[in-house]
Amino acid sequence: MGRSRTVSAVGFAAMVVVSAAALSACDGGGSAGKGSRTEFVAGADGVSTVPKGERRLPNELRGDTLQGKHLDVADLKGKIVVINVWGSTCPPCRAEAPLFSKVARETRAKGVAFVGIDTRDASRTAGLAFEANHGVTYPSLYDPVGKLVLYGFPRGSLNPQAIPSTIVLDREGKIAARALQPLSGERLHKMIDPLIGEK
Structure with missing residues (x-):
């Protein structure tokens, strides 16, 4: 029984290391191409998109926010x-945060919701200070060991691979677009606006 617990602990620690390595770059770099199950198109602007009929649901993306809700x-x-x-x-996360807050305000009435995932901070204090300093008013899930990032997206889907990463879900809750680099407000609109117009 003790050995089983030790193996499980070692296995979990290994997964945390893999997750941290996957998110180690803070420059938003990453490659796009064809997933194992989902065909997606990598645009010249660094945004990858999935045709409507080929989108997939994420896995569970739930937990407590930085505020404990x-x-x-x-x-x-x-x-x-x-x-x-x-x-x-x-x-780059600090640079884009005020722009994301602005676009969140601009698109709220059009049925757009923003959610952050704070996946680097060892305590909530740093994340809460980040939100206050950059005017972030939408909630952020607190994910200090990268569990949500590692398990929240199906293999072969448009999953985050660095920070900052941005994933957009359509109205059916399916993964529609991803950027693995910092975004301007204009480029963020280019990811969101086509989905606002979808029928």
Whole structure:
């Protein structure tokens, strides 16, 4: 029994290391191409998109926010959901945060919801300071060991691979677009606006 627990602990620790390595770059770099199950198109602007009929649901994306409230992204079905993966020590994350807050305000009435995933901070204090300093008013799930990032997206889907990463879900809750680099407000609109117009 003790050995089994030790093996499980070692296995979990290994997964955390893999997750941290996957998100080690703070420059948003990453490659796009064809997933094992989902065909997606990588645009010249660094945004990858999935045709409507080939989109997939994410796995569970739920937990406690930095403020300690429970949040389940699945409950936002019916809205377009912009998921931004960030960490408070990441300079590109700090640069894009005020722009994301602005676009969140601009698109709220059009049925767009924003959710952050703070996946780098060892305590909530740094994440809360980040939100306050950059005017972030939408909730962020607190994911210090990268569990949501590692398990929240199916293999072969448009999953986050660095910070900052941005994933957009359509109104059916399916993964529609991804960027693995910092975004301007204009480029963020280019990810969201086509989904707002979808029927």
